[in-house]
Amino acid sequence: MSTLYDMSPTIDYDAPTPPYQQIAAEIIRDIESGKLAVDRPIPSESTLIQRWGVARDTARRAVRHLRELGFVYTVPQRGTYVRDRTGSETE
Amino acid sequence: MSTLYDMSPTIDYDAPTPPYQQIAAEIIRDIESGKLAVDRPIPSESTLIQRWGVARDTARRAVRHLRELGFVYTVPQRGTYVRDRTGSETE
DNA sequence: TAAGATTTGTGCGTATGTATT
């Protein structure tokens, strides 16, 4: 037990950026590093909640932020996936 | 219909404890009184939903609470059962 | 073998109340 996510990042509540942005930034790193591939799901809300120890509200803010930045797209009742960002930016 | 559970308890939304804890407390009483025996299933989520008139989220919170307190264990796709609490507490 | 019901697991959308900054 406890091997997979021992390296999970932690929220820095003293940082200038709010928690939801720290979580989003971490996911962006995983997208740009290829750990999260196009059309593959990003961690679920409950996963983010557990891994970061934040409230659902904060996890949802992070996902919404990623969506607004164009990194992911959400399919209702299914999940949120990495968006293909090659080529045009306008969907 | 309506004879067996006319005496079913009701949620007090003005109480200091949240609904999910009130539901859990009632189940704990049933466990400790012997109405719910070891390795016997506690009411299913849908039963709790109907009997207490709450949302599934609330019913699940109650069950999760019982699990965290060590009163029950859940078998996926089967149900949640009363845990044997005699002897050691550690697993 | 197959269909249907049951039950838990999961994901998402939304809302209210409280607290902190």
Next chain:
DNA sequence: TAATACATACGCACAAATCTT
């Protein structure tokens, strides 16, 4: 006042395993 965060609650939909018919 506003933004952020946490806790709680209600609703809907689909998946997967199990059990019944």
